[in-house]
Amino acid sequence: AQSVTQLDSHVSVSEGTPVLLRCNYSSSYSPSLFWYVQHPNKGLQLLLKYTSAATLVKGINGFEAEFKKSETSFHLTKPSAHMSDAAEYFCVVRGPYSGGYNKLIFGAGTRLAVHP
Amino acid sequence: DTAVSQTPKYLVTQMGNDKSIKCEQNLGHDTMYWYKQDSKKFLKIMFSYNNKELIINETVPNRFSPKSPDKAHLNLHINSLELGDSAVYFCASSQSRGSYNEQFFGPGTRLTVL
Known part of the structure; x- marks a missing residue:
């Protein structure tokens, strides 16, 4: 079965320092993986996606993630945090194909706090 | 120009009431979804x-009834609201x-x- 585990429920960084949000996945086949961001009182926005092309995926707002099959990981990184990056981040895996469609399976989320 | 819009944004009601939430998308998509986010996100x-x-129906109480009048709309009606529906x-x-x-x-x- 497909699942994702976000290893940290909260991450706190200082502005200008690197961001690392960790995600491990479990999948019985080649996965499709996503990172979504949710700013306070807002809907979710897609940051980036991996669909078996390049293992290093670049997304919006300077974020990127690297798919590592040997480690079953898809960690999200950014070289330098901005105050506006403070939000909830969700690692997501595409679920099994059933009835012609796939569900998205969400991790529990990681809250990123950015301090001045 | 809003891609996916929902109304209302906030809804406060008493237990036992019936309420509806509306959703509209102007992206020309043919598939729409409802998700629930609990207090732990x-x-x-x-x-x-x-x-x-209807193509996906998870284990949801039958008090919840989705309705899709056309491809651009998916409304959610909830009967007999309970505290746990918050x-x-x-x-x-x-x-x-x-x-x-x-x-x-x-x-x-x-x-x-x-």
Whole structure:
């Protein structure tokens, strides 16, 4: 079965320092993986996606993630945090194909706090 | 120009009432979804419709009834509201034929049942 585990429920960084949000996945086949961001009182926005092309995926707002099959990981990184990056981040895996469609399976989320 | 919109944004009601949440998308997608986000931020899919047909129906109480009058709309009606229904409900849409299944989310409806 497909699942994702976000290893940290909260991450706190200082502005200008690197961001690392960790995600491990479990999948019985080649996965499709996503990172979504949710700013306070807002809907979710897609940051980036991996669909078996390049293992290093670049997304919006300077974020990127690297798919590592040997480690079953898809960690999200950014070289330098901005105050506006403070939000909830969700690692997501595409679920099994059933009835012609796939569900998205969400991790529990990681809250990123950015301090001045 | 809003891609996926939901109304209302906030909904406060008493236990036992019946309420509806509306969702509309102007992206031309043929698949729409309802998700529930609980107080711990955990997101789980409830329903999905493709071309007005129900395709995903998770284990949701039958007090919840989705209705899709056309491809651009998916409404959620909830009967006999309970305290445990308090959550944020997100609508989303996607193009099912797309290979990436990217979903676009609405801003959410925060439901509070008193």
